[in-house]
Amino acid sequence: MPSLLECCEKYFNTRNLYELLEIPKESLEKDIKKAYYKISLKVHPDRVPEDEKEIATEKFKVLGKVHQVLTDKNKKALYDEQGVIEDDDEEGSLSTWLELWKKIFKPITTEEIENYEKEYVGSELERADIKKAYVGGKGCINHIINSVPFIAVEDEPRLKEIVQEMIDAEEVPEFKIFTNEPAAKRKRRHQKYAREKVESDELKKKIKQSSNLTLEQQIMKRQESRQNSFSSLMDKLIEKYGDEDDDDIVDFDEIVKKNKKKANNNKKKVVDKANKKPTTKPKDRLVQNGKIKKKKN
Structure with a gap:
């Protein structure tokens, strides 16, 4: 099992804990905590793409262990004096990074x-x-x-x-x-930001509306939304196929049969065209054994 310093070098390209946290050696505990929070936000598994989650998790574990070392007076003193870390703990101590996160940081409000x-x-x-x-x-x-x-x-x-x-x-x-x-690059950035802002505003609006509803009201609202979506789909189908019949009631089975029949007819035309043999042959050529030969005079 690699040591903490080896893990630091592997995932952060440094064996210096203070350099990893981007703080001076004489930093106080509150500065260490603040630096840890800042760096850990960047590598938190929930804040990275799916393909980076595995590495982010390992980085997060290493950061948690670094925080434990630098906030423990005895371990910190040993590291500061000799550059040695007592990291022979069981793997379980590293696997509790999420619990450590929850203990150190309270939920953040808007x-x-x-x-x-x-x-x-x-x-x-x-x-x-x-x-x-x-x-x-x-x-x-x-x-x-x-x-x-x-x-x-x-x-x-x-x-x-x-x-x-x-x-x-x-x-x-x-x-x-x-x-x-380049103007084109700036334009693309502004367009992307405008789209994301609209999406963000809509999401905030939905969250705000949902937060003011009871669980029962949220369930009813969700059911109503699904019903409206279904009704919208039926309206589109009626608008598309409504002229197929003189009656107000649309026979979807009949429409499906007509479409299948039309598709089969088109398929038959393609097959007939592919199998159709020429009625006449060139006068000066013959087909023999799959090869074209000229007629002998």
């Missing part, structure tokens, strides 16, 4: 997220994150928006202003993909 956004936007932390994302994505605005919390398409003017200040101060290199972004 109000708390909004308060954190107010503190984060415009802060030095946000500026540092933008700088890191800009360099990491080589100037790709899509990468920056996806990497930095709370940055959206409407924040592009502010984002460009911040990055341009860094470029002018020679803090970061200038990437043409940022300063001269």
Whole structure:
């Protein structure tokens, strides 16, 4: 079984626990907890695509163990002095990463997220994150928006202003993909964002409506929705096939028979055409044993 430091190197390309959490060695416990929370959000198995869940789970386990080491005074002191970690625990201690997550972090409310956004936007932390994302994505605005919390398409003017200040101060290199972004790329991003915003607003509306209903009301609403969907389907069928009969009642069995008969007739025409033999043969050619030969004069 690989040691914790080996796992750190395998999944995070470093054996330094502080470097992994992107914090200085003298950080306090609250700083360690905050850094752990920030990194673990990025690799949480529920926040990555399906094909990345297995690796994300292993990363999450490693982060949980790192947090345990750095928040335990004795283990932390041993690591700080000798670079050694007592990680000979049973596998079960790593498999409880989800329980550890639940113990450390309470459920986050919308109000708390909004308060954190107010503190984060415009802060030095946000500026540092933008700088890191800009360099990491080589100037790709899509990468920056996806990497930095709370940055959206409407924040592009502010984002460009911040990055341009860094470029002018020679803090970061200038990437043409940022300063001269193709109009087509920008248009696709804005269109995608507009679609996602509409979907997000609809989802929020449904969640809000559902939260105000009792379980019985939600079940009844779901049944009503299914009934409306069925009625809509029947209306479309009647609209499509309603002219097949003079009566108001549509005979679907008769329609199916007509369609089958029509399909069989079309199939028969194709087969007859394929098997049809030419009535005349070229005068100067004969077919013999599957080969075409010219007639002898």
